[in-house]
Amino acid sequence: MKTLKTIAEFRAARAAFPQMGVVPTMGFLHEGHLSLVRRAKAECGAAAVTIFVNPTQFAPHEDFGRYPRALARDLELVEAAGADLVFAPDVSEVYPEGYDVKVEIGGVTDRLEGEVRPVHFVGVATVVAKLFNITQPTRAYFGQKDAQQCVVIEKLVRDLNFPCQIVVCPTVREADGLAMSSRNAYLDETQRQNAPVLYRALKAAEARYAAGARNAEALRAAMHTVLAEVPNAGVDYVSVADPVTLEELDQVANGALISLAVRFGATRLIDNIRL
Structure with missing residues (x-):
């Protein structure tokens, strides 16, 4: 497994794989994430994981600063799950000085999470569009727990003609039913x-x-x-x-x-x- 921190490094490594299943994450991984990695590997023959706590999807009063991070542990887990590549960039790599582009999706972002967290889905759509351009997935894998996010990303792919398939996988739960998060x-x-x-x-x-x-x-x-x-x-x-x-x-x-x-x-x- 290779861990890459720059876009150029990732693209060079990605070129070795004709197909790639990509699992975008914000890290601090659990079995829900790992099930996506295993499915990506099984269905595409190769799997890449992105680990990036995206600041643009957090409002100033939300938990960006304290969002749990454990990169060394995450790398061990995804390697055991079969990942071939990990893209773990710094914020400056994803949003360099002078960056000033946003991807805004109407309709499905106006309610539910979008009503409570009005900046959230602009950040999600923007970073996912960037990650798809960087990783060039054949298929991208997301968990049903974030159902509205899945709807938003499916619309992003459909409306902007990204050449990848979105695969929504069942929510993974603890023994007492709590959705893993x-x-x-x-x-x-x-x-x-x-x-x-x-x-x-x-x-x-x-x-x-x-x-x-x-x-x-x-x-x-x-x-x-x-x-x-x-x-x-x-x-x-x-x-x-x-x-x-x-x-x-x-x-x-x-x-x-x-x-x-x-x-x-x-x-x-x-x-x-x-x-």
Whole structure:
């Protein structure tokens, strides 16, 4: 496995591989990330991982400075998972002096995470566009946990004609249902015990849907009822939305994305299920 820090070095190394599966990450990797690396390697014959904590997707009051970082550990993990290349640049390599370009995607970024974190998806779309240009993926692999991000990136690829396929892989969960996330490391013991309420709330709505409920407000209410069982769970939103446009639904006719964002102290967690 080669670890590269500059664009020129990565491009030179990338040229040796006719196909490449790419897994973009912000590091502090867990089994969810590693499952993407293994799938990229299996399907493309070669896998590259990008490790870059992207400052442009964090608002000034968010957690860029304290976002967990463990590069040496991450490199050991991705090498064991089968990665061939790692691109781990400094911020100045990605955003050199004088850099002044943004990629802004309308519609699907205006709601859910985009409403709560208004600068977030401009940063995501911009850095992913840059990483795709640098790494030239045959396929790029993302986790379903970040469902809105997946929708945004699929639109980015479609609208800007990137020659790669986006592969969205199932959310990887802890034994108690909590979606694996680098931010889980922020949780104290009590918060960690309470955090699986997100998944329980989603499963309650899924059960209502399986029993025949199609009224979206009833599904939202089912999630709120479960979340209310944990007094310190601060709910940012619960959503029953169209899985393509992410617009909130009144009735579920052709499936839905049910999602939620919940705060435990200063830690904000998201999760979702596709109906």
